[in-house]
Amino acid sequence: MLTFDDGYRSFSEAVLPILREEGVKATLAVVTSFLERPPPDLPPMMSWDQVREADRSGLVEIASHSHDLHRYVASNPYRDTDPAVTTRLYRVGEKRYEDRDEYWSRIRKDLRTSRRILGERLGHDVSFLAWPYGEHTAVARRIAAEEGFTATLGLDGVPAAPGDLSGGYLPRVMVYRGSGIDGKSVRWLFDPRPTVRAAQADLDEVYDPDPAMFRLRLELLKDRILRLGATDVFLQGCPDPGGDGFFRAVWFMNHQVAVRADVWSMAAHLFSRAGLRVWIRAPVMNLSWEWEKHPEWRIPAGEKGAGKSPAPWYRRLSPDLEGARRAAVDFFSDIAVYLPIRGILFDDDAFMLEGERLRGSGNGSPEAKSAAIRGMIEEIKAAVLAWRPNCLFARNLYAPAVERDALHPGFSQDFGRFLSDYDLTVVMAYARMEGRREDAGAWTESLARRAIRKWIPPPGRESEPPPVLLKLQAYDWSEEAWVPAEELREQVRGARRAMVNGLGIYPVLPASGPVPDGLLGGKAAGTSERYPYPE
Template identity: 35%
Template sequence: MNMDRPHTLARGIAPVFILIVSAALLLLLGLRPAAANELLVISYHDIRDDVARKGDPDLYAVGTQNFAAHLDWLAGHGYRPVSLGDVIAAADGTRPLPEKAVLLTFDDGLRSVYTHAFPLLRAYGYPALVAVVTDWIDMPPERRIDYGPRMFSRDDFLTWEQLREMQASGLVEIASHSHDLHHGVNSNPQGNSTPAAVTRIHDPASGRYESEREYLARVRGDLATSVSLIERELGRAPRAMVWPYAAYNSQVNRIADTLGMTVTFDLEGRNQPIVAGMNGDGLHGLARLLLFDNPGVDDLAYELRHDQTLEGMRALQIDLDYVYDTDPAQSARNLDRLIERVKRIGPSHVYLQAFADPDGNGSADALYFPNRHLPMRADLFNRVAWQLRTRAGVEVFAWLPVLGYELPDPALRESLAIASSNPAETFRLDPFKPQTRKIVSEIYEDLAASAIFSGLLFHDDALLRDDELTGRAPADPAARTRALIDFTHALRDAAGKWRPKLLTARNLFAATVLQPESEAWFAQRLDAFHAAYDYTAVMAMPWMEGSTRPEAWLDRLTDEVMRHPLGAERTVFELQTVDWRNGQAIPADRLKSQIRHLQARGVRHLAWYPDNFIDDVPALDDAREAMSARSFPYMEP
């Protein structure tokens, strides 16, 4: 994959099929006025006269006419342009932002910022932040950069003289976009390329990855070079770092901090509050709205006005065990089959198994990523997650146990195990033992260091029976529920060292919704999960629960979920596609009927498990009809 272009897979950016809606319809979209301290950041790249109305080979180019129209629309609708200095002043308490504050940014340092955007910025009095890749400025005449639709030369990029002129105007501030991190590097044994700023480079000759120290030293050296060049040529060091591909982590943000770049940007989200006291870590990872496919004013208006909280999730839960094969060629064929199916179905999310469970007992025997504690069955999660993200266009949640790890050392495994009275119970480690907490936290950290993903799905092994760990676990069911939530938060934070802004989802047994007293049996409760996680994936699986009237059972479950204030907003109804009692697939027409009925009842988020991409069950056409997140979920021409 060509990594020299920004990807469009961050949460909160415009959908691939931008909806064209009338002004009347926009008024019905539940608009909420921007808060006085809220900042909107808009991300542009190339501004050209000859951009196709739609479908230009350069997806990130915006036509000059459309760009001028954007400025006119923003000015006419009360948006107040601010500079990076204004944002910093609001964060340190010097002066607040105006209502409907907007900051414009331009990535990559393209020549058109000077020739096309800058004249319009001056005409409208709009400040802007221009992020440059210093390695691309004044490069040798013979050098070429693969920029996607064509090879770019030095004439396509800004010169230092042009940057000096724009900076001198007082309207433009220059930020770093790295010196030479705007490309991909080898990220796994299969040769996938992922963003250089967040990837531990894999050396195929030695079979090893960069160490943490080597990786951080490489990033530090790059940023230091960029800062030094900008300060030397412009007389002013950059105060902001705009990460290529919006790929960063807390560790590289700390490096940026030490080099004076205390503000950093990504592409995840649309707005954020800027208030006094945020001049520390609060100005890292500021959200930006990425504009692409040459949006007109109606497209921009839709993106700024629609209520993102009303968007529904459609998720497929995928077993990586079925991608894995001892024959690498067969694994590659299985992966291609998976990617093609997901792309054709068009869900919004995939919950991707990151652990190996070949015996199907619910606990991890091995993992699909390099780690410190369990065998690595194959270095596979990185590759599959990235291809799902880039080739199939979905957000990936890493699906991983909380307690269910069968450690290879028998003595250690035994010393940390929960002694269950039920021999059929999933093997779990005792979360109240410090060694368990250390081991599992390091597993989550290793996962995040090795792969790029958007969220975590905590497996259904996170439970504590009322007769387990007597004397160690709290006797009060609510306290046990809280203890497991706190443990999952510690795991999220461990992963967050390398993957910022991770969303979280956690499996919930339906019995705890239908029979609240069963919190004593599971240490799970719906309202506590709503408060703790972005999503609660309730296992809406009537056949697994032995129901003889599945549709009536789902109705009762829906009634109970919808009684909760965040029931529609945060609950994912995860259906079963197989009756595990007899191994038979649930008929597709019945699944589709259930989904339509749940939607009519107000259910917003839907998922199912398993999605058998090997045997095409449920069948592709049925799966697309049931689980596509597209507004037009039919076969592509």
């Protein structure tokens, strides 16, 4: 299925003659406001006569590309912008976000206007809608169906599957000028999974109530991240100024907990403009504000005695309780609604220790606890995907879970399950926290090799690296000192010897102690050693 968006005059002058010559059919999605009032900064648009000619050709089906949603709108108090369909518009003059009803009304009015104009100009109704920029939400798709569109088209970069059309939605793949069409295979259509080299940063370390000073500190942090060789940023979502893991506020607009400052979106835009992919790092079970309000949702205190694990270091909700699950879903739904996220990194609070039991069922088996945590996160993922269909998901994993062949009873975490459940598994390769200071490089290599052995690539993606990232510890919290540069380099060399190229580092500050520039990049900082595979 060939589709062409926007309604440029080149379709009529160049594409339509080829379609006629080859006898090939296509769909043309037009932005009705562009045809009514051609924007001066775009290539020449088709006239309505040319659109009608294409419509009558018998080869072209005309679709809507919205009326006035093919644009970016203000998405935060700092006047950053995002696609109109997936953004809760920020009303700068009123200093507020549009509410749910206003969003629904804006989308509905636009789609209704586009469909009405097309019907009047063509003399018949149109059935298809191509979302501007391929961006859409579950709410927007429902509104489109209510307004008479039988199917909508996205831009997900994945092939359509049987049943997609009957479900009312078709994904598409963008083809660019110069795309390397190669033989009969369609693999050229799909980009390989990008390498992730991540810097994990806390806004606590750079925030300042003075906007100018805050921007300056963010710029310094961005420059530091780029010098490390990072491609991605795991950006803190909840302030933790006391370092005790007790969250009483967040860095973004939401309806669940206090907002310390609505700055996450602005920071994400600043990093994105520098070419960095931005993920939010957020808690799953350690929703401290709910933990305070609902003692009945808390995980009961673990059993004491010989052989039992130490006291937990997070205040967590029991994942088998409906109230706790609903609170988590609501929290992450707000993240999806208000933030321009590339992905979500579920933090390291999603675990249960030996001796702990689920509050609802009373079950203390590692299998039951792992299943309850997984069920909670799957509900969260579904809620996020309703607003951000292309959102990626990663989860922090404790290193001992990789070193075990099956479910680790001390954390109720299963590395093999993580590999199938998440787009990226972030292994906390914190050598010093695991007591491996003296052999950090060898331990990291062993950890990486075990991770690779457990990865079974899906058909057609055998050449891609495993979706695993080893996150290194840059600071020794017990000694309150930075980890020496050579120790970090040795860990990087260990990972590379095991052919693992996904690396991360935490924490990263504008001046991150002795962490060497280029640590995550194409060669080890201060050496000539390069990856043994093409970059």
